[in-house]
Amino acid sequence: MDRSNAMPTVLHAPISPADIAPFKIGDVVYISGVLYTARDKAHDRMLADPHLPFSLQDACIYHSGPLIVKEGDTYRVVSAGPTTSARMNAQTPSIVKQGVTAIIGKGGMSQEVARSFAGRCMYLAFTGGCGMLAREKIVEVLDVYYAELGATEAVWKLKVLNFGPLLVAIDSRGDSIYETVRARSHERLLRLIAERKRAL
Amino acid sequence: MPSHREAFILHVAQALQEAETRLPRDVTRALANAAKVESNDRAKEQICTILENVKLAGAAGLPMCQDTGVPIFFVEIGREANIDFGLKEALATAVQRATDAVPLRKHAVYPLTRRSCDEPLFDMICDVSEGNRLSVAVLVKGAGSENVSALAMLEPLQDVRPFVLNTIWESGGKPCPPIIVGLGIGSTFDGCARLAKRTLLRSLEEDQSPFEAEILEQINELGIGPMGLGGDTTALRVFVEEAPCHTAMLPVAVAVQCWADRKARFSIKL
Incomplete structure (x- = not known):
């Protein structure tokens, strides 16, 4: 299918597993609705918390430590791009088991994570460093959880509109752009090193 | 005579603000050129998104x-510069x-308790030069790129x-x-890391040495x-910077910088 002239696909979060099923690596989507930011400490807290203050069922997790400042009683989002997702590799299969259907981040995740998706989750790449672009798409700060972890590590519940562009980089079947790139670049690495050895 | 402290603090805060909010022109131009010659559409879109964000x-x-x-x-301190304030304290302020x-x-x-620390976070590397100027270059490093930087004490002939x-x-x-890579080769364990990091202050538009061009080509391959x-x-x-080292050593540091190669500088006469 030629998507070049198609209207961009907008998913509404929370997202059901049925909604993510059609998407394949290489597709571009946008998300409107609710995102929960979570990074290292928040993942540990969510997994240890028997009484989660929010539901992970069909939730969209955003790997981000946003720069948000409190002004009076309201929060102002200053810059809110994605953080390196690989740091959350270890905890992610357990998070997926709790019903998370979409993870937004940058830099990719491991093959173990890709395998854990098993038809019920996908990984969406947001361009790293693009904190201002993300800011433009955040409509409202709805809530903050685990604030004692500090503003960077806390879970922020954000209302977003047309958040993206997001590239489906690991789909629900577990196909991963990162794995393809990693395998090909490894072949090239070995070839370059071998050529170098011959030259010496 | 009033202390130079306040003027210095103002300059440093301004340089840091500039680095954080405006990508230097050499980096913007390099990204725009890369978008032009990139043969992969997905890659081109990523670079265009970066440029829009910038x-x-x-x-x-x-x-x-x-x-x-x-x-x-x-920090480069001219040996005749009249510095009548604490440098580290002024940088922190x-x-x-x-x-x-x-x-x-x-x-x-x-680092160990992982509890929040209220003190301002920064690093300072000082050198002494001739003259009466106090020059500061600031480089902003994010965790994504700093976390993948590496150092090795190789075998001397490796x-x-x-x-x-x-x-x-x-x-x-x-x-x-797209990253910027600074290589420090030679010196000592910590010396090569400093060499590598300092190269990241250089302009992307400086002429490349044949060795720099070769490594760049291989990385992109x-x-x-x-x-x-x-x-x-x-x-x-x-960028490559070399310094002589002990005959039994070959220290090598790879300092990686993200596309957001945030840098700014100023110089004042004291």
Whole structure:
């Protein structure tokens, strides 16, 4: 299918597993609705918390430590791009088991994570460093959880509109752009090193 | 005569603000050129998204990336400069002011307890030169790129290329490519790391040495691409700095910088 002239696909979060099923690596989507930011400490807290203050069922997790400042009683989002997702590799299969259907981040995740998706989750790449672009798409700060972890590590519940562009980089079947790139670049690495050895 | 402290603090805070909010022109031009020659459409789109983000940050005067990083100050003190204040304390005050004014993210923690730390986070490297000027260059390093930087004490006759290429391959999309790579070769364990980091202050438009061009070509041959999603543009530039070392040593440091190669400088007469 030629998507070049198609209207961009907008998913509404929370997202059901049925909604993510059609998407394949290489597709571009946008998300409107609710995102929960979570990074290292928040993942540990969510997994240890028997009484989660929010539901992970069909939730969209955003790997981000946003720069948000409190002004009076309201929060102002200053810059809110994605953080390196690989740091959350270890905890992610357990998070997926709790019903998370979409993870937004940058830099990719491991093959173990890709395998854990098993038809019920996908990984969406947001361009790293693009904190201002993300800011433009955040409509409202709805809530903050685990604030004692500090503003960077806390879970922020954000209302977003047309958040993206997001590239489906690991789909629900577990196909991963990162794995393809990693395998090909490894072949090239070995070839370059071998050529170098011959030259010496 | 009034102390120079206040003027210095103002300059430092301004330089830090400029670095965080405006991508230097040499980097913007390198990204725009990469977008032009990139043969992979997905990679091209990633670079265009970056350029759009850079434009938004510049227009709003806000940090291009929410990871406002760790500022590293390279201070050059002219030996005739009249410095009538504590440098470290003044830098800390300037970082604190910029943190409140820009604003910047407060993400400092104590390394073992991981508890929040309220002190301003920065690093300072001092050198002494001739004259009466106090010059400061600031480099802002985010965690994504700093985390993949690496150092090795190689065997004296070993080829440095496999270590460099392997470091870049291992890092994949984590440091937010297109990256800038600084290599410090020689000196000592800590000396090579400082050499590597200092190269990142250089302009991307300086002439390349044949060795720098060779390493750049090999890195880009890996095909990691912008954000690790594949493409021709993994690195925009490789800088190499050498220093003599002990005959029984070969220290090599690879300092990786993200596309958000945030740097600014100033110089004042004291």
